[in-house]
Amino acid sequence: MEFKENIQLAKKLNKWAYVLSVVILLTVVMMRRISIDVPFDTTMLPAAYSILNVLTGIILIYALLKVKAGQIEKHKKAIILAMGTSAVFLVLYVLYHITNDPVLYCKEGSMRIVYFVILISHIVAAAVIFPFTLFTFIRGFTYQVERHKKMARWVFPIWLYVTISGPIAYLMLLPCH
Numbered sequence: 001m002e003f004k005e006n007i008q009l010a011k012k013l014n015k016w017a018y019v020l021s022v023v024i025l026l027t028v029v030m031m032r033r034i035s036i037d038v039p040f041d042t043t044m045l046p047a048a049y050s051i052l053n054v055l056t057g058i059i060l061i062y063a064l065l066k067v068k069a070g071q072i073e074k075h076k077k078a079i080i081l082a083m084g085t086s087a088v089f090l091v092l093y094v095l096y097h098i099t100n101d102p103v104l105y106c107k108e109g110s111m112r113i114v115y116f117v118i119l120i121s122h123i124v125a126a127a128v129i130f131p132f133t134l135f136t137f138i139r140g141f142t143y144q145v146e147r148h149k150k151m152a153r154w155v156f157p158i159w160l161y162v163t164i165s166g167p168i169a170y171l172m173l174l175p176c177h
Helices: 007-033 045-068 072-099 110-141 145-176
Strands: none
Touching: 007 072, 007 110, 045 072, 045 145, 072 110, 110 145
């Protein structure tokens, strides 16, 4: 079954992607300045959103294998699932950070340097890749296949790095709670 590019839909979705990218970036930047009390315990959220990150990474690898095998429908479903797990991750991440004080890294020496290299590279990669993930998805969703492939070749490894480096940073921070 052959599908035709839908440039008009892409233009509309791109506008929403720009708005969403700005809103999410501002939310993440501002969340350290917001503190709310909720009637339930949110201290388990880092474990939950780290598991979601790992799951997203696994789904991304599955999606890559499916597209390489020419199984486009399975690839599309996997990417939609990865977008969903990433969205839930983001909600849990923000919820945790607006309901809890930050946990500071407690180790010294070379492991401290390793932790901050991983953490800083994770934060920068996550911030940079978020809008590009949306635009790559939109290109695939609107059947701009060549443009989608071109972006996905560099978006995929960065998104995958984010899904791996976040849980590693979490595990390194775990003894500091």
